[in-house]
Amino acid sequence: MSDDRKLTYAQAFNEAVSQMMEADPDVFCAGEDIGAFGGVFGTFAGLQAKFGERRVVDTPISEQAIVGLGVGASVTGLRPIVDLMFMDFICVAFDQIVNQAAKLKYMFGGDATLPMTITTAGGGGLSAAAQHSQSLEALLCHIPGLKVVMPSNPYDMKGLMISCIKENNPTVMIKHKRLLGMSAPVPTEAYGIPLGKGNIIRPGKDVTIVAYARMANEAISAAKELAEEGIDCEIIDPRTLQPLDTDLIIDSAKKTNRVVVAQEAVRFGGLGAEIASQIQELAFDYLDAPVSRIGAPFSPVPFSPALESHYIPDAKSIAKGVRDVMARR
Amino acid sequence: MDFSSAKQFDLHRRMVRIRLFEEAAGRLAEANKLPGFLHLYVGEEAVASGVCGALNDDDHITSTHRGHGHLVAKGGDFNRMMAELMGKSTGYCKGKGGSMHISDTSLGMLGANGIVGAGSPIAVGAAFANKYRGKGQVAVAFFGDGSTNIGAFHEAANMACALHLPIVFACENNEYGEFTPRDKTMAITDVVDRAAGYGMPGVIVDGMDVIAVHEAAVEAVERARQGGGPSMIEAKTYRFYNHHGVQNLGLKYRSDEEVAVWKLRDPIFTFEDRMIENGVATRANFDDIWAELRADIDTAIQFAEDSPYPTPDQITVNVYTSMTGAN
Numbered sequence: 001m002s003d004d005r006k007l008t009y010a011q012a013f014n015e016a017v018s019q020m021m022e023a024d025p026d027v028f029c030a031g032e033d034i035g036a037f038g039g040v041f042g043t044f045a046g047l048q049a050k051f052g053e054r055r056v057v058d059t060p061i062s063e064q065a066i067v068g069l070g071v072g073a074s075v076t077g078l079r080p081i082v083d084l085m086f087m088d089f090i091c092v093a094f095d096q097i098v099n100q101a102a103k104l105k106y107m108f109g110g111d112a113t114l115p116m117t118i119t120t121a122g123g124g125g126l127s128a129a130a131q132h133s134q135s136l137e138a139l140l141c142h143i144p145g146l147k148v149v150m151p152s153n154p155y156d157m158k159g160l161m162i163s164c165i166k167e168n169n170p171t172v173m174i175k176h177k178r179l180l181g182m183s184a185p186v187p188t189e190a191y192g193i194p195l196g197k198g199n200i201i202r203p204g205k206d207v208t209i210v211a212y213a214r215m216a217n218e219a220i221s222a223a224k225e226l227a228e229e230g231i232d233c234e235i236i237d238p239r240t241l242q243p244l245d246t247d248l249i250i251d252s253a254k255k256t257n258r259v260v261v262a263q264e265a266v267r268f269g270g271l272g273a274e275i276a277s278q279i280q281e282l283a284f285d286y287l288d289a290p291v292s293r294i295g296a297p298f299s300p301v302p303f304s305p306a307l308e309s310h311y312i313p314d315a316k317s318i319a320k321g322v323r324d325v326m327a328r329r
Numbered sequence: 330m331d332f333s334s335a336k337q338f339d340l341h342r343r344m345v346r347i348r349l350f351e352e353a354a355g356r357l358a359e360a361n362k363l364p365g366f367l368h369l370y371v372g373e374e375a376v377a378s379g380v381c382g383a384l385n386d387d388d389h390i391t392s393t394h395r396g397h398g399h400l401v402a403k404g405g406d407f408n409r410m411m412a413e414l415m416g417k418s419t420g421y422c423k424g425k426g427g428s429m430h431i432s433d434t435s436l437g438m439l440g441a442n443g444i445v446g447a448g449s450p451i452a453v454g455a456a457f458a459n460k461y462r463g464k465g466q467v468a469v470a471f472f473g474d475g476s477t478n479i480g481a482f483h484e485a486a487n488m489a490c491a492l493h494l495p496i497v498f499a500c501e502n503n504e505y506g507e508f509t510p511r512d513k514t515m516a517i518t519d520v521v522d523r524a525a526g527y528g529m530p531g532v533i534v535d536g537m538d539v540i541a542v543h544e545a546a547v548e549a550v551e552r553a554r555q556g557g558g559p560s561m562i563e564a565k566t567y568r569f570y571n572h573h574g575v576q577n578l579g580l581k582y583r584s585d586e587e588v589a590v591w592k593l594r595d596p597i598f599t600f601e602d603r604m605i606e607n608g609v610a611t612r613a614n615f616d617d618i619w620a621e622l623r624a625d626i627d628t629a630i631q632f633a634e635d636s637p638y639p640t641p642d643q644i645t646v647n648v649y650t651s652m653t654g655a656n
């Protein structure tokens with residue numbers, strides 16, 4: 001049946017957008033190369049053919065104006081999906097994201113609603129160097145007024161993207177470039193996954209790994225390896241980083257008493273730091289070891305595969321982190 | 330303007346160096362020997378060559394994601410370029426930057442750039458420093474048609490004019506930004522129409538004609554050097570390959586016929602024909618030049634392949650400088 005139908009992560013994104021555009025005539029998309037070309041990652045493929053140039057708009061290379069278009073159109077009643085090709089380009093549009101989209105509602109005393117979704121693609125592993133490989137989610141999660149979503153698989157992608165579009169607040173959907181081709185069963189009907197609800201990807205009793213986006217998949221590989229050593233990992237994928245499903249993480253920490261947080265971003269000041277801090281505040285008495293953080297070194301993303309392959313955390317570095325945490329008595 | 334035969338050979342040599350470097354990079358990419366994105370400059374050689382041929386060694390340029398041609402034209406070293414494209418430790422950026430960030434500050438080449446439009450404000454800064462020092466150096470911002478739609482370009486152009494800086498804005502209008510034609514993203518045909526809005530003179534030149542580009546560049550660079558302020562040159566040109574990678578035909582956003590028409594205007598071959606016609610050069614001269622430069626490319630590929638990769642301990646090196654500043 002349709003439940004076995006597989007889609008890639010990119011197709012799951014596309015189907016979510018397509019179904020929501022069918023459902024709501026106020027939903028439209030705008031971004032660079034997303035129209036006739038279907039987006040540089042193919043995530044908007046076929047949408048302009050289906051919905052026309054009125055609703056799938058090729059924009060100039062103008063990131064500030066692209067996000068501004070989303071702000072202005074959403075505050076006046078439409079439901080925009082605006083695309084910033086690479087996550088690194090949020091920096092070009094940062095005023096519109098941080099000072100405008102995130103704040104209008106609050107500054108207007110509630111008298112503004114911005115049902116807009118900013119879509120973008122983050123992450124490294126493609127030798128795309130320092131300006132096309134970053135994981136900047138912590139910058140966004142720090143901003144009150146924004147919601148931030150980072151799916152780790154096709155099923156979550158579709159459900160979360162639908163929820164982003166339905167959401168009445170500015171939301172940033174961060175696709176991971178290295179997951180675009182990942183294939184898995186995805187239901188054909190439209191469904192939502194609530195923003196702010198994490199997922200226990202793998203139940204376990206010895207140690208909790210909190211990991212999102214590509215690192216969630218690396219954690220699954222690490223857990224398989226560790227299972228052979230007799231270490232039973234519980235993996236939590238928060239899926240939404242802002243708001244964060246703190247309850248789910250804390251419950252797991254209280255159960256396993258040991259936690260490793262894995263992120264692809266630079267370790268310093270990242271989501272791992274926030275999560276570790278929440279755990280020590282809310283579950284200190286349950287911990288058998290300090291919460292460990294796996295993340296990238298404090299440097300830009302290097303170009304050479306010889307460097308980048310060591311730079312980006314993977315199953316191996318997560319497994320090592322888990323072993324270190326398990327070794328604490 | 331009449332240019333000496335030596336100057337003509339100089340411009341020709343710059344173009345052939347770019348062509349050979351890019352074709353070699355394309356072949357290596359096809360063989361999966363180059364990691365990452367590759368934005369080839371083939372077809373646009375006359376622009377970088379004609380402009381850089383008007384610059385001194387201590388003048389500055391900023392570049393784009395399509396930056397190899399600019400570095401070659403400014404005198405870039407094949408060995409270090411090829412090694413960088415392969416991610417080797419002997420490369421220009423020690424393997425940290427790759428194609429999109431290739432740079433040589435000693436040649437005044439302030440980097441290819443992965444962020445569209447980001448080079449122009451940096452050129453303004455270089456021009457400011459050049460004016461500040463008062464030694465007559467100028468800066469050139471190379472930029473694509475598409476990049477003029479980004480805020481950074483507008484701010485840079487306006488500031489350069491407001492501060493009357495010694496700068497040349499050199500637009501490579503190849504009619505596309507990635508996979509979208511210019512007419513979908515701009516309501517004007519000529520980028521140079523924007524120059525007047527900032528208060529700088531602008532000219533359109535045939536970007537497939539190195540002499541035409543060079544003539545305009547000499548005038549604009551001299552204006553800047555003499556304190557006459559910024560100017561803009563719009564070179565109408567075309568990239569023979571896809572936005573990135575090495576495909577040239579069968580692209581869904583432009584027709585093969587269009588590519589064929591532009592290829593008839595190949596900036597190198599048409600210039601060679603003209604030099605022969607004018608009695609400046611013989612076919613044999615060109616055969617020698619191509620052979621000599623081909624050998625340089627072969628050497629560079631060998632050098633790059635023989636070079637070691639950087640070691641993981643280099644990851645956190647060069648994030649900061651360890652020296653302190655100010656006297």
Ligand SMILES: Cc1ncc(C[n+]2csc(CCOP(=O)(O)OP(=O)(O)O)c2C)c(N)n1
Pocket residue numbers: 032061063085089092393394395443444445446472473474475476477501503505506507572
């Ligand atoms: C700020 C920013 N937005 C988008 C991109 C993606 N991108 C890379 S090259 C390019 C097209 C640039 O067009 P143009 O300036 O005309 O240069 P060309 O590639 O034609 O030489 C785009 C959109 C980017 N690198 N940076």
Ligand SMILES: [Mg+2]
Pocket residue numbers: 473474475501502503504505506507
């Ligand atoms: Mg262009």
